[in-house]
Amino acid sequence: MESPYEILGVATQASAEDIKKAYRRLARKLHPDLNAGDKGGEERFKAVSAAYRLLSDPDTRARYDAGEIDEMGVERPQRHYYRDHAGSAQADAYASDAGHADFMDGEDAFAEMLRQAARARANRRGQDLHYRLAVTFAEAVAGGMKRLTLPLGGVIDVNLPPGVVDGQILRLKGKGAAGAGEGEPGDALVELEIAADPRFTREGEDVVLDLPISLGEAVLGGRVRVPTPTGAVEMSVPPGASSGTTLRLKGQGLPRKGGTRGDERVRLRIVLPKGRDEELERFVAGWQAGKDFDPRAEVQP
Numbered sequence: 001m002e003s004p005y006e007i008l009g010v011a012t013q014a015s016a017e018d019i020k021k022a023y024r025r026l027a028r029k030l031h032p033d034l035n036a037g038d039k040g041g042e043e044r045f046k047a048v049s050a051a052y053r054l055l056s057d058p059d060t061r062a063r064y065d066a067g068e069i070d071e072m073g074v075e076r077p078q079r080h081y082y083r084d085h086a087g088s089a090q091a092d093a094y095a096s097d098a099g100h101a102d103f104m105d106g107e108d109a110f111a112e113m114l115r116q117a118a119r120a121r122a123n124r125r126g127q128d129l130h131y132r133l134a135v136t137f138a139e140a141v142a143g144g145m146k147r148l149t150l151p152l153g154g155v156i157d158v159n160l161p162p163g164v165v166d167g168q169i170l171r172l173k174g175k176g177a178a179g180a181g182e183g184e185p186g187d188a189l190v191e192l193e194i195a196a197d198p199r200f201t202r203e204g205e206d207v208v209l210d211l212p213i214s215l216g217e218a219v220l221g222g223r224v225r226v227p228t229p230t231g232a233v234e235m236s237v238p239p240g241a242s243s244g245t246t247l248r249l250k251g252q253g254l255p256r257k258g259g260t261r262g263d264e265r266v267r268l269r270i271v272l273p274k275g276r277d278e279e280l281e282r283f284v285a286g287w288q289a290g291k292d293f294d295p296r297a298e299v300q301p
Helices: 004-008 016-030 039-056 058-065 089-094 097-103 109-122 137-142 215-220 278-285 288-292
Strands: 129-135 144-149 155-160 169-172 188-194 200-203 206-213 222-226 233-237 246-249 264-270
Touching (some): 004 016, 137 144, 137 188, 206 222, 215 222
Parallel strands (some): 129 188
Antiparallel strands (some): 144 155, 169 188
């Protein structure tokens, strides 16, 4: 285990000025504000700050040299070691502004960097908060206002743009955690979970629907009501329609770039009534044109 002298790279008989210079050199190299994302460097900086805090005070240095306290300033023989506390609140305090406050009074770039870092911590921006919001398929297509109930109480109104997709994240500026001091609040990041609708599927900007029709509607045609994500509309079925025939409802799909919308593609599916119909069976049995027609001619090898 390294001693505070070894951490700072100085001899045990080093002068107070030598210790201060060693700390300054290492702090300039390891300071977290100059090495964002370097976890190893951040832990090393904490160790350097803790070592400097102990050795820069003549009383604690003398007690350490005499074996009365350990590297963390804890009375022996409790035998708590610095590395056991490197991630503790006490070690973090050593790495705070108090650990190098005497360098902030200088006029060079390093002192100014420390002052700026202290101001940034005192007025830091609030954290972004992450939420999930369940959205129906119809809401995803049409867009509109949706209310999100927060886990700890309160609500946020979320404006859904038309055509949102599953997994899309909406950023609500200023709706996150409060900042420190004069720092701005963070943002709310709302991940959308689009519920499946058993009636519709999405293909690009088009919506696809399988629509059951009766045999009479298929043979004779007529007007039928068709569901869309934003409400039912009427559509004409042409006489002689077959299962698989696809009709198109213009503009009933999702928004496209440029302000237009996709379509709803309606695939017809002929459905017979449940149970036997003797009248229908007699008709089909005597229907010669139906017997002569081969519906699978196009798929025969």
